[in-house]
Amino acid sequence: MGSETLEIGQVVLPYExxxxxxxxxxxxxxxxxxxxxxxxxxxxxxxxxDSGISFVKGKxxxxxxxxxxxxxxxxxxxxxxxILGVELELSTFHHFGRKLGLRTYGLLYVWDNPKHDILSxxxxxxxxxxxxxxxxxxxxxxxxx
Numbered sequence: 001m002g003s004e005t006l007e008i009g010q011v012v013l014p015y016e017x018x019x020x021x022x023x024x025x026x027x028x029x030x031x032x033x034x035x036x037x038x039x040x041x042x043x044x045x046x047x048x049x050d051s052g053i054s055f056v057k058g059k060x061x062x063x064x065x066x067x068x069x070x071x072x073x074x075x076x077x078x079x080x081x082x083i084l085g086v087e088l089e090l091s092t093f094h095h096f097g098r099k100l101g102l103r104t105y106g107l108l109y110v111w112d113n114p115k116h117d118i119l120s121x122x123x124x125x126x127x128x129x130x131x132x133x134x135x136x137x138x139x140x141x142x143x144x145x
Contacts, residue, residue: 001084001085001086001087001109002068002085002086002087002110002111002113002118003084003085003086003110003113004085004113004114005113006056006085006110007110007113008111008112008113008115008121008125008128009110009128009129009131009132010054010056010109011048011053011055011056011107011108011132011135012057012060012084012085012107012108012109012110013044013048013057013106013108014036014057014059014084014090014106014108015035015041015058016033016034016036016059016060017036017059017061017090017091017094017106018059018060018061018080018083019032019034019091019092019095020061020063020067020073020077020086021063021064021088021091021092023089023092023095024091024092027095027096034091034094034098036094036106037094037098037104039103040104040105040106041057043105044105044143048139051135051138051139051142053135058083058084059082059083059084060083060084060085060086060087060090060108061077061085061087061091062086062087062088062090062091062092063077063087063088064089065088068086085110087108090108093106094106105140105143105144107136107139107140108136109129109133
């Protein structure tokens with residue numbers, strides 16, 4: 001995910017996802033915010049704590065990459081101080097997963113921020129990204145195992 005306020009490698013456990021992609025809004029126009037399954041959050045949080053992995057819980061927004069530069073989207077995200085960052089499709093995943101009767105899980109980490117864009121960063125930034133990817137992969141395996 002990208003964040004304006006968090007550091008590269010910060011693990012984020014979303015409990016709510018604001019759909020700015022529009023897919024959820026098509027299916028559920030009056031409920032564009034998707035609440036993540038509480039049992040899923042509890043499972044992930046337990047593994048993170050047991051593993052000693054630092055994380056933040058909060059709200060994210062799903063914004064497709066092609067919409068990141070659209071002024072109305074940028075303005076909306078910058079006004080919303082409760083949104084930790086943007087990712088691409090977590091709202092769609094959780095919304096339709098629930099409709100299909102699936103328990104969905106979501107765990108993110110910050111890949112880019114104002115200091116380091118999505119494609120740049122010194123070697124240590126890339127190492128941080130890869131270490132965090134490994135941490136959340138191990139977390140996912142522990143949760144699902």
